[in-house]
Amino acid sequence: MKRVKKRHQPSGTRTAFNGTNRRGEEHISWKKQKQLDIHQALNSDPVDIETLRKAAVSEGGLLTDDVRRKVWPKLLSVNVFDLPARPAKNIRENHKDFNQVLLDVRRSMRRFPRGMRVDERAVLQEQLIDIILDVLRRNPQLHYYQGYHDIVVTFLLVVGERVAIAMVEKLSNHHLRDFMDPTMDSTKHILNYLMPLLEQVDSELHDFMLSRAEVGTIFALSWLITWYGHVLSDFRHVLRLYDFFLASHPLMAVYFAAVIVLHREREVKSSECDMASVHHLLSQIPQDLPYEQLIARAQSLFTCHPPAELAHSAALQSRKSITISTFQAFQMSTQQQRPDSVLRREVVNRHDARLSRGAPPSRAAHQLVKAAVWGLSATLGVAALAVAQTAMDWAPDFLLQLF
Incomplete structure (x- = not known):
């Protein structure tokens, strides 16, 4: 009897696949329908940005890198037929950030596909350096931070050098803008949204972390400033989150940090109640997270507790975010793109x-x-x-x- 129940038990989500022909057909049909919807949205005039955003956020994200190469630029309003020229050969000469960028890129070997030939990786690393320095050269208001290269390399690997330059420049002036101030003050401001959000959802967990363990939010710093690219080992998971973040409010990375902490609530509460223990636990991000569930929960939290509500917290009253204040205008600018x-x-x-x-x-x-x-x-x-x-x-x- 138990085996019969198990055999006929429906899967929890559409992407769950148990190997039967029927389930396999449903799964393939769902993917094909999503690809068709994306194709139609891309060929609408103007492009149906809202459908592309929903596709990027919904279960499975954008599915393939071929789709991402077409959709990601549209999400950032990048015209791939009017791209910046390739970086000049002398771009590295006397650039104040060159040495730090070089060190960071040389340490980034694990961000490239396993099995890639050394000479191939070397070419991409050289391109990565040039993209970063070129964006900084043309945008003197932007300041390099360690971890920025983890974001740039993701775009380089998916869309190539030229499109990556345009996308990273747009992203740096909007979603990442607060991280690229000359000081860490704006970055700390963004991090300060995390605790008020946790307080709204689980006041007991919030009190354990903040009042008793006094752990603060630094454990999530590398998560936010690299869009989790630095802390996740599986590139597929990084790409799924980039689909999500590119189609969402810039603070969505904070909401995702909150749902990771909430997902680990029992672990946190059962750990030793001191700053070192809790910080160590939280900073070691699990690699087997239920990403689709967490993405759905982050969306739900954003709807129930939008940034404007959280901003009433005393910790968020002292500073304004360039990223948040310019987002609405940026989002509207994406609406009238031609196919x-x-x-x-x-x-x-x-x-x-x-x-x-x-x-x-x-x-x-x-x-x-x-x-x-x-x-x-x-x-x-x-x-x-x-x-x-x-x-x-x-x-x-x-x-x-x-x-």
């Missing part, structure tokens, strides 16, 4: 018009040509192939006319 098919035709039309007048091709056309030539030459291994694939994804018709 890539339209942007691609515009590039082709400008290119053809210039050729008919005997004028040199536009900068956008030059950039796409250079990306394709550089990628198809295959002289730089995986990095070149990634960039070539990205270029082909954005403008296959146009690029094929050039060869």
Whole structure:
């Protein structure tokens, strides 16, 4: 009898798959439907940003890196046909942050795929350094912090160098802006949202941590400033969280920190009630978290306890956040984007018009040509192939006319 019940027990979520044909068909159908919805949203004019956000947040996120290469730029309102030029060769000369960036990037080997050839990783590390320094050079109001490279490398590995520059620049001026002040004061301000949130949900846990153990919030610092890229060993989990955060309010990383702590409530309360013990426990983030459940709970907490409610806390009265205050305007700016098919035709039309007048091709056309030539030459291994694939994804018709 027990075996019969177990055999017919329904799974808890749509992504649960027990190996039967029926469940497998449902799972495949669900994925295909989601991909179709994303495709339709990308090809709407203007792009259906709200559907893309829902897809990024909902169960399974954006599913594949191919989808991410198309959706991530739209979530940040980045036009992949009007990208910044590649970093200048002399970008490293006399840059005040070069030495620190170099040290951090050299220590970042575990952030690259296992089994990657040494020469391939070396190319990507050089690109990582150049992306960081280029964004900082063109945005003097931004200041490098240790851990920034953990965010940048994620975009480099998924979208390639050129698109990563544009995305990281946009992200740094919005979602990450408070972390990039010359001092840690704004970062501490963002961290200060964590305890009031825990107090709203579990006052007993809050009192144990703050009043009795006096643990504070520093245990979550590396979580927030790297979007968990530094503390999670499985790149799939990092990508899932980046889908979530790119489509959400900048404080969502704080809400996710709160649900991790709440998920471990029994462990915390049963630990020794002193700062060292609780801090050590919390700073060791589990690698087998139920990510979909935690993402859903973080969303629920955000709805029930929005940032404006938490800001009434005394700890949050002394300072204003640039990130939070500019988010609404930034989100509205993403609403009127054209689909890539339209942007691609515009590039082709400008290119053809210039050729008919005997004028040199536009900068956008030059950039796409250079990306394709550089990628198809295959002289730089995986990095070149990634960039070539990205270029082909954005403008296959146009690029094929050039060869």
